Amino acid sequence: MNFSFSRAWKSDFMWSFRKSPVAIISFFVALLLILSAVFAPLIAPHTPFDPGSLNLMNGFSKPGEPNAFTGESFLLGTDDQGRDVFSTILYGMRISLFVGFSAVTFAMILGVSLGLIAGYAGGWVGTIIMRVADVQLTFPGILVAMLIFGIAKGFTPIHLRDQMAIWVLILAIGLSEWVQFARVVRGATMVEKGKEYVQAAQLSGRKSMAIMLRHILPNVMGPVLVIATISLALAIIAEATLSFLGVGAPPTQPSLGTLIRIGQGFLFSGEWWIILFPSVTLLALALSVNLLGDWLRDVLNPRLR
Amino acid sequence: MLAFSIRRTFQSLIVLLVVGLVAFSMFRFVGDPVDNMLGQERTDADVARLHQILGLDQPFPVQYMKFLQGAAQGNFGVSYRQGRPVGEIISERLPATLELAAVSAFLAIVFGFGLGVFTAIRRDGWAANTIMTLSLLGVSLPTFLIGILLIYLFSVELGWLPSFGRGDTVLLGGWRTGFLTESGLKAIILPSITLGLYQMTLIMRLVRSEMLEVLRQDYIRFARARGLSDRIVNFRHALKNTLIPVITVTGLQLGSIIAFAIITETVFQWPGVGLLFINSIQFVDIPIMAAYLMLISVMFVGINLIVDLLYFSIDPRLNVGKSGVSG
Numbered sequence: 001m002n003f004s005f006s007r008a009w010k011s012d013f014m015w016s017f018r019k020s021p022v023a024i025i026s027f028f029v030a031l032l033l034i035l036s037a038v039f040a041p042l043i044a045p046h047t048p049f050d051p052g053s054l055n056l057m058n059g060f061s062k063p064g065e066p067n068a069f070t071g072e073s074f075l076l077g078t079d080d081q082g083r084d085v086f087s088t089i090l091y092g093m094r095i096s097l098f099v100g101f102s103a104v105t106f107a108m109i110l111g112v113s114l115g116l117i118a119g120y121a122g123g124w125v126g127t128i129i130m131r132v133a134d135v136q137l138t139f140p141g142i143l144v145a146m147l148i149f150g151i152a153k154g155f156t157p158i159h160l161r162d163q164m165a166i167w168v169l170i171l172a173i174g175l176s177e178w179v180q181f182a183r184v185v186r187g188a189t190m191v192e193k194g195k196e197y198v199q200a201a202q203l204s205g206r207k208s209m210a211i212m213l214r215h216i217l218p219n220v221m222g223p224v225l226v227i228a229t230i231s232l233a234l235a236i237i238a239e240a241t242l243s244f245l246g247v248g249a250p251p252t253q254p255s256l257g258t259l260i261r262i263g264q265g266f267l268f269s270g271e272w273w274i275i276l277f278p279s280v281t282l283l284a285l286a287l288s289v290n291l292l293g294d295w296l297r298d299v300l301n302p303r304l305r
Numbered sequence: 306m307l308a309f310s311i312r313r314t315f316q317s318l319i320v321l322l323v324v325g326l327v328a329f330s331m332f333r334f335v336g337d338p339v340d341n342m343l344g345q346e347r348t349d350a351d352v353a354r355l356h357q358i359l360g361l362d363q364p365f366p367v368q369y370m371k372f373l374q375g376a377a378q379g380n381f382g383v384s385y386r387q388g389r390p391v392g393e394i395i396s397e398r399l400p401a402t403l404e405l406a407a408v409s410a411f412l413a414i415v416f417g418f419g420l421g422v423f424t425a426i427r428r429d430g431w432a433a434n435t436i437m438t439l440s441l442l443g444v445s446l447p448t449f450l451i452g453i454l455l456i457y458l459f460s461v462e463l464g465w466l467p468s469f470g471r472g473d474t475v476l477l478g479g480w481r482t483g484f485l486t487e488s489g490l491k492a493i494i495l496p497s498i499t500l501g502l503y504q505m506t507l508i509m510r511l512v513r514s515e516m517l518e519v520l521r522q523d524y525i526r527f528a529r530a531r532g533l534s535d536r537i538v539n540f541r542h543a544l545k546n547t548l549i550p551v552i553t554v555t556g557l558q559l560g561s562i563i564a565f566a567i568i569t570e571t572v573f574q575w576p577g578v579g580l581l582f583i584n585s586i587q588f589v590d591i592p593i594m595a596a597y598l599m600l601i602s603v604m605f606v607g608i609n610l611i612v613d614l615l616y617f618s619i620d621p622r623l624n625v626g627k628s629g630v631s632g
Contacts, residue, residue: 150589
């Protein structure tokens, strides 16, 4: 593999990227949001979850105006406890993205492995895997995630529930999204299985495991990438929805959804900034990733070439 | 056709049995509900007594049989949190959800079809383009944000519509309806728009793309060449042929309306089964979770089954092909 930057820049892939303003804008919006979440401890002016740094007198500061009591000024205002909204968004986005990326990775590993097995081995194992997938597909993903969250929560001991909530959330969203990966990989694997390079590998005595991972997997990764991007947007929205409903991230580790849930309480009393800014951030994040996924799907779709 | 129906019904029953097993396993293996029901200051005797009352001290097969018997009769035991029979709680709350879902489905189908046909016929008009752009936003906005936005506009800023609850209701032979009072009708507007919007955009985009596909076909060009009016070409020839895939997807979407009602009900504090389910997850109230799971699977599997069977009876081409193969 002789990878060089100029060669990559001239490739079809980069060419269609440079030709698509939507892709460029969504890429940079997503990149900006992700980077600011990753470097939240460096960027955030306050550490919102350190009770020692909070001053209740700062509560309900309006965005950009100095507080009436303390004279401190906050870019996006503060909530009832005097937490800086800008900092809570940065830290909240960290949790949203962490859950989103982990859930998609988990769904991808599970779905791709099961899809490879179902497509390559087939037989009754394949039938069972695909039947389970079909049944799960009958139900909307968010409902499956809620159920798994509820069941897993029941299994966790009471004193660990808040600490484990993030992991339970990842498990629930991951398990609700593996089906798409499995179905696509199974289909692609069945096509690849009949090709000569696989037969050659079989004849030369390679083990099934090696054929699946070294020969077939690289050739089915294109569609997997597309699904992963779209799944990421879905996972971010699913996480926000669950947390908003109060069955996701706990108030001690608020994600964007939890922040919106908290902000809804202040909608009627006129503190609009507590809910507006987390909502806009969530929307920008979900929309940019979604548009990027749409673009990727069009680029990698051989039928549209 | 008959063989297909039987096979399809059999499959649905298996799915329901599997879901039943999941629901029962929840009962049997998920935590100890007594932990939630009794406070910190409990004695071992309290725990044992409650175990006995709830039947948790009996062996696995006995509990399983009792569960199956009960489930078949719509009896899911006693809510751990409210201490009342689950069947009673759910049947109290079901009308609220069904009314909300019915109004949303109605809005989604009427406006989805109307706008879909409109944007397909006037595909390059500015109105159609505006609608399409807005629909993209509708698809990417999470449901709960739409709800909050509507509450902000119509309840907080304009003060026209209530932001939570069902308003006044009337009891009609065991069915508590909100359709007969002014406050009840006002209260259903915002939740039903919130719930129906996503399905509406889906139906609209589907109708539009199917319609565009059909309008491109030769027989449409031929119909125009024959000098038929636009109205007859669009509605008699084109719309009819877009109906089949649209009916399938619309049917399947109706099921998700009931599931997505969970989110809308929470935003608007609508006293339906969805809100009940969310609360039961928060408090790990297993009997309610299990009953809701069974209820919604029966609905989903039933809707899927009906849609599949309808599919065959609507499309004469499929029917001929099928009977040709099987008989």
